[in-house]
Amino acid sequence: MGLMRFMHVCGDKTLRRWFFIDKRFAAVLRGSLVLLMDLKTSLNSPVFVDPLPSLALPSAVMTYTTPTSFPASGLYLNTPKKKPLPSKIEEVRAAGWLDLMLASSPPRKRQGKEFLPNDIQADDLDLRYHNWMVKYPSALTSFEAITELARGKRLALFLDYDGTLSPIVDNPANAVMSDEMRAAVRHVASLFPTAIISGRSRDKVFDFVKLTELYYAGSHGMDIMGPVRKSESSGHPVECVRSTDSEGKEVNLFQPASEFLPMIAEVFHNLSGSIRDIDGARMEDNKFCVSVHYRNVAPHDYEKVHQRVTNVLKDYPCLRLTHGRKVLEVRPVIDWNKGKAVEFLLESLGLSESDDVLPIYVGDDKTDEDAFKVLKANNRGFGILVSSVPKDSDAFYSLKDPAEVMEFLSKLAAWKEEESS
Numbered sequence: 106m107g108l109m110r111f112m113h114v115c116g117d118k119t120l121r122r123w124f125f126i127d128k129r130f131a132a133v134l135r136g137s138l139v140l141l142m143d144l145k146t147s148l149n150s151p152v153f154v155d156p157l158p159s160l161a162l163p164s165a166v167m168t169y170t171t172p173t174s175f176p177a178s179g180l181y182l183n184t185p186k187k188k189p190l191p192s193k194i195e196e197v198r199a200a201g202w203l204d205l206m207l208a209s210s211p212p213r214k215r216q217g218k219e220f221l222p223n224d225i226q227a228d229d230l231d232l233r234y235h236n237w238m239v240k241y242p243s244a245l246t247s248f249e250a251i252t253e254l255a256r257g258k259r260l261a262l263f264l265d266y267d268g269t270l271s272p273i274v275d276n277p278a279n280a281v282m283s284d285e286m287r288a289a290v291r292h293v294a295s296l297f298p299t300a301i302i303s304g305r306s307r308d309k310v311f312d313f314v315k316l317t318e319l320y321y322a323g324s325h326g327m328d329i330m331g332p333v334r335k336s337e338s339s340g341h342p343v344e345c346v347r348s349t350d351s352e353g354k355e356v357n358l359f360q361p362a363s364e365f366l367p368m369i370a371e372v373f374h375n376l377s378g379s380i381r382d383i384d385g386a387r388m389e390d391n392k393f394c395v396s397v398h399y400r401n402v403a404p405h406d407y408e409k410v411h412q413r414v415t416n417v418l419k420d421y422p423c424l425r426l427t428h429g430r431k432v433l434e435v436r437p438v439i440d441w442n443k444g445k446a447v448e449f450l451l452e453s454l455g456l457s458e459s460d461d462v463l464p465i466y467v468g469d470d471k472t473d474e475d476a477f478k479v480l481k482a483n484n485r486g487f488g489i490l491v492s493s494v495p496k497d498s499d500a501f502y503s504l505k506d507p508a509e510v511m512e513f514l515s516k517l518a519a520w521k522e523e524e525s526s
Contacts, residue, residue: 237495237503244489244502244513251502252520258463260521261456261486262293263447263476265468266303266310269491269510273430275401277305277389282313289511292518294318298454302326302443304429304472306392317352324393325436325472326446329359331453359449362393362437365423369395372421372435379413386410393437400431429470443468444475466500467491467510474499489513 244251264270270290271280282290293299300320303310307323307330314321322329333347333355345357373388373395380386385401399410414433418424427434451457451464464486466476477488477499488500491510504510 233495234493241490241498241500241503243509244504245509245516247502248513248516248520255463256524258461259456259459260297260517261451261454261462261464262297262299262517263450263464263466264290264299264301264510265470265473265491266301266305266313268430268469268507269467270301270507271313272507277387277396277398280313283511286507286511287314287316289514289518290314291316291318293514296518296521298456300331300450302446302468302476304391304394304396304432304434304470306390309391317350317354320450322443322446322450324362324391325434325441326443326449327360327362327393327437327439327441329446329449330356331359331450333357333453357453360393361441362439365393365437368421368423369393369435369437372417372424375417376414376435379417380410383410383413395435396429397433397435398431399433427472429472442475443472444477444479447476447479462486465489467504467513 266282267273267277267280270286271282274280290299294316295318298320299318300322301310301314302322302325304325305323307321307328310323311321320329320331322331330348330350331345345359348356348358350356369392370390373390376395376397377388380388380397383402383406385399385403385406387398387401389396389398397410397414399407402410411433414426414435418426418435423438424435425438427436447464447466448457451462456462456464462485464480465488466473466480466486467489468476469491473488473490477490480486480488481499481501487502488498489502489504490496490498490500491504491506492498493505504513
């Protein structure tokens with residue numbers, strides 16, 4: 106009866122002609138009718154839906170001076186004043202975050218068949234991973250193809266830390282790098298320009314790795330210690346600060362979000378007090394971003410963690426909330442990420458304009474996808490995703506865990522030495 110009334114209002118002849126063009130539109134029409142009936146609106150009155158706000162990224166980080174108030178023109182993403190969202194949309198958004206947190210991180214160690222309900226499920230996991238590797242082949246089994254591509258080119262190596270060079274652990278402070286992995290990283294760094302790009306602060310990553318042969322980018326690339334540029338001309342409008350490293354070697358410091366430091370410190374203090382009573386929640390100050398780890402939080406408290414964080418951030422429109430492996434991260438709203446850090450380091454190394462350069466990025470987290478995308482878009486290098494479970498990625502190859510990463514680095518160093526002999 107509702108359908109006949111709608112056809113009468115719209116014009117019986119016109120609607121019937123459109124309706125029978127493709128029967129697939131019938132389901133859409135019926136769904137629309139249900140929505141209209143639920144909203145209980147008049148057929149003569151239009152229905153307006155307030156769209157979800159979106160953030161527009163500027164093409165580059167602009168030159169800036171320390172502002173007297175936030176935000177400063179040109180540095181931040183466009184964050185216009187938002188209208189209050191309908192309560193239902195807020196509920197959907199919160200539910201989406203909760204689903205993301207629940208599905209966030211696979212187990213650190215793959216479960217054996219004895220922990221699964223039956224062998225069929227284990228076999229299904231193996232089959233899905235095998236099929237996934239058809240699209241993302243192992244960098245170890247494809248090593249000959251990789252070296253063939255690398256022959257006659259200069260390699261530049263970029264590595265994530267947690268989950269790539271060290272295992273994911275319950276306490277982030279215990280993500281210690283093994284001596285064997287350190288030796289493998291030192292070996293490749295003696296043969297190729299090598300950088301570690303991590304979400305942790307640059308100082309923390311250096312304390313874990315303890316290798317002066319590398320370049321370090323902390324806070325997702327917002328705190329970079331890199332080589333002095335080969336040329337004074339630069340595609341980056343924000344200038345570096347000339348400094349020296351622990352060995353007295355001249356380096357450049359690039360910190361595009363330095364004026365956020367007081368704000369980040371304030372948010373860290375407020376968040377620490379807000380989540381103090383949530384069992385298992387941990388705070389980490391990563392200098393240019395704040396991490397709220399919920400790996401040891403009971404799932405029924407995930408929603409509480411998210412609510413506490415978002416409540417604090419309501420007073421800081423220049424900061425945004427992002428998500429990683431069992432971690433919520435608060436970052437400045439600027440157009441900068443691990444992909445931008447890769448581009449910056451390549452330029453600093455004098456490798457950005459050369460056709461004979463092959464950049465390789467190895468990482469395991471969602472934040473590493475920005476670097477994978479840069480290499481894929483430029484069609485110059487490739488990403489290697491470290492994962493023991495199937496997931497969509499802009500990487501080209503895969504490795505299962507840090508043990509395979511170490512094997513790959515060792516093989517890469519051995520190949521280079523054989524090529525050079």
